[in-house]
Amino acid sequence: MTTSTLKDRKGLPVAKEAIDSFASALAGKAIRSGDADYEQARRIWNAHVHKHPGLIVRCAGTADVVQAVKFARAHNVLVAIRGGGHNVAGRALCDDGIVIDLSGMKAVFVDPAKATARVQGGATLGDVDRETHAFGRAVPVGVVSRTGIAGLTLGGGVGWLVRKYGLTCDNLLSCEVVTAEGEIVTASADENADLFWALRGGGGNFGIVTSFLYKTHPVSTVLGGLIVYPRDRAGDVIRHYRDFMASAPEELTAYVGLITGPDGSPVVGVIVCWCGDLAEGERVLKPLRQFGAPVMDAVQPMPFPAMQKILDDAFPDGTQNYWKSTFLKALSNDAIDVIVDHANKMQSPLSAVVIEYYAGAAGRTGAGESAFAARKAEYDVGFMAQWTDPAENEKHMAWARTMAEAMKPHSSGAYLLNFLSEEDADTIKAAFGANYPRLAQVKKKYDPTNFFSINQNIQPAA
The missing domain is CATH 3.40.462.20 (Vanillyl-alcohol Oxidase; Chain A, domain 3)
Incomplete structure (x- = not known):
């Protein structure tokens, strides 16, 4: 029997019984400190980052993501979101809190008739390239195949096709998003357009994107x-x-x-x-x-x-x-x-x-x-x-x-x-430039309590 180190934001332990009940309802897996696979599960690309989460939730699908968000909210637990785990700052991890790990959600579905690709939030660039290449097409992504598609896209996304086809986020058509309240919403030019605007370059501030729909281009x-x-x-x-x-x-x-x-x-x-x-x-x-x-x-x-x-x-x-x-x-x-x-x-x-x-x-x-x-x-x-x-x-x-x-x-x-x-708060504001006040308003609307805080954080507008 393992002992959980999961704590709320005040440093108080979350009851083992509550964790057991939550874990039993997952289609994926809850990994705790002391489990045989914990050390491997908490490793990310950058070994300079050392964090010890209290619980790692290896999600099997969007339903698990929803359950993890609701559990974390109910117990006031700090949350980090892991896609590919390739962010140099190591924001895929946190100490004592919950890592909502999408790395098992890697499916890519290409629609050649519509020239689109639907990509789950845990996929890497290599996963995307492999599937789109079979159809003679590509999504403009980054330059290292092990990079996660989610973090890349939400941060803008620059790579080998940027001069011809733009940023990765410029090729985004819609997102399936789990909000800070645990609701599933679509963000696109036609639905929740303010959220869609913010997700294209605003980082992980506004929700967990469980799937992305991209335009593809004829690159082979x-x-x-x-x-x-x-x-x-x-x-x-x-x-x-x-x-x-x-x-x-x-x-x-x-x-x-x-x-x-x-x-x-x-x-x-x-x-x-x-x-x-x-x-x-x-x-x-x-x-x-x-x-x-x-x-x-x-x-x-x-x-x-x-x-x-x-x-x-x-x-x-x-x-x-x-x-x-x-x-x-x-x-x-x-x-x-x-x-x-x-x-x-x-x-x-x-x-x-x-x-x-x-x-x-x-x-x-x-x-x-x-x-x-x-x-x-x-x-x-x-x-x-x-x-x-x-x-x-x-x-x-x-x-x-x-x-x-x-x-x-x-x-x-x-x-x-x-x-x-x-980066400090001034660097973040400089990076977003004149868009920062609008981003703070979107943050206030979709995450007024700053539930998603382990990112290049945008504080909700007052």
Whole structure:
């Protein structure tokens, strides 16, 4: 017999009998501290996050989610929501409270006639890619296949198709949502339109999305891969990349990474994804691929799901991660010099600095048309500290923080919240910009008690 550590928000234990009764009514499974599978169930991708939930509810379907919300409300218990568990800040977990775990809800249903895909809230990008690819289509998602579709979408969602087809949230048609009262509602342009507006970029503040309906696009084989140069060419490579991308067709998304090569040498790489006609892609990419003298050019045609997995090995499960990022006013020569200088000071071969360019379809959506406000921010730079030994936490975190501080003169003052390990209330408000007051009103309507608080939290309007 195990002993539950589930506590209410005052730190008082929840009666074992109440937990037993709740657990017996689930189609899924309630996992408690001391159970054989508890340690595995509480692990997430980022090993830097250590939380010990009192109860993990592995939901089998929407009915379990409803029951978990109602149970948590009845006992005044803190709640965290787990989708893919790949958020760098570790908001899939909490101490002492309940984790409502959707990771078993991974079904994807593609409707080729309507060009849509219905995706459950626990699915990963890899789950989505596998099913949509069978129909020669794709949903614009992120760049690491193990990322959860829910957190990605609710935070906006940027990836290899962003310049051609927009953010992930721009391709969202409707959501099935469990509210803070445990009610099941639909959010779309026609039903609960205010909630639908807020879910597209407003994070996990407003409810638990148990399924998403997306538009799909005709993407099957892409031209993609990595072009690698020695690190001492980084400044020239980034400037050429910037100038090239300024007039590149929207079928091309390309990012720059200052990384460590397999042999331990520091390098700079341009990673590209062309989602249009392959022959045209070969022509367009030629000036990018022929610049300088790359030590490797691995660009080639590949299935889109393979493109989505190219970076998977760079972000393995079980490493320590701490990230900072900011949108830039411009990728100026001065900003490039700062980026290269601080990248050369990284303390771990697993760490990286990544420059991402989003200009295109995402920027043609107005800043007020969805909660995601940073529509005119073309460049985002991420400082991704990653290491293996927890004893080295401070020096790697200090590197990321120092780099973020050095970039402040070049920052636009806007942020991609999915790329931050921590943020204060001012950063959250800056990320939502002029949309914040409206988001606070939607929060007041759908979650006036801030039941959903483990997120980039928006306080309900007074």
